[in-house]
Amino acid sequence: MPEHASAHAGPTSDALVRRDDQGSKIGMWLFLFTEILLFGGLFLLYASYRHRFPAAFHSGGKTLDVFIGGLNTVVLISSSLTVALSITALRRGAKRLCLGLLGFTIACAATFMVNKFIEWSAKFHHGLIPGSEHMAQLPHGEAVFYGLYFAMTGLHGVHVVIGASLITWVMLLIRRGKTTGENYVVLENVGLYWHIVDLVWIYLFPLFYLIS
């Protein structure tokens, strides 16, 4: 299967393939800008409400578990490393290592979501359920803090699941020889998506967990 791509490899078509790769990378970045704007809008909302209700954000932040949040930071940053390493591995012809690194990334994504489940369950246990009566009756500042907490970490969690699904898909492509050391732009673009997921968490962690 890998011969498939190189079958057309004259000097001209080779150049065309390369130009397409560049185009698809630009397309991926453009899409990522919309993601940055999506989360950027929520961060703006966070900044405004935190300015309005500093005390509630302060006490709300104290109820979040810094250990789990910190652990999830380590997990996500490590998963970003393994995605970056997997591109190098594939380009150097180490296909099995590449698949192993991507498998590790998916395990990290699963760990992240399990931790998130534990965290949210604890909040639900205290009656902090999005849209519930209890949430609505909280003082304005706290309602806004927990509302933003659920909305932003929830939207981020959805991105973790999507990212892990995309990595699973690209692993299948690599296994089938459709994504190779010479034709790896899909892996690169999926990697870019995963790093954006990491990037958002890099801001979410201090803004929610470390305001004490």
Add this chain to the structure above:
Amino acid sequence: MNAHANSTTPEHDAGQAHEPLSYGLLTAIWVGLMVLTVVTVTVSRIDLGFLNVAVALGVASVKAGLVIFFFMHLKYENRLIKGMVLTAFIILAIAIGFTFFDVGYRY
């Protein structure tokens, strides 16, 4: 680090001319990100007033820079992609900055 990235020949400019980043470099970036995570958690435990927010956002932005330039290998991309990313972040900074000036100082 890489001469190819700045090459003016269209073949190199249009293609993925840069060499794969070494395992060592990527791991070093990871170590840096881990150290910065410890720094941001430690500093958050010391009461510095307003500076706490500044340090938290500063450290987060350095971490974001490391992720963008190395893990997302923006450092090795051509000027077009670099310019696009820069523009996107400037627009985001304007959107957040100007709106926050209004929210923060109007009343």
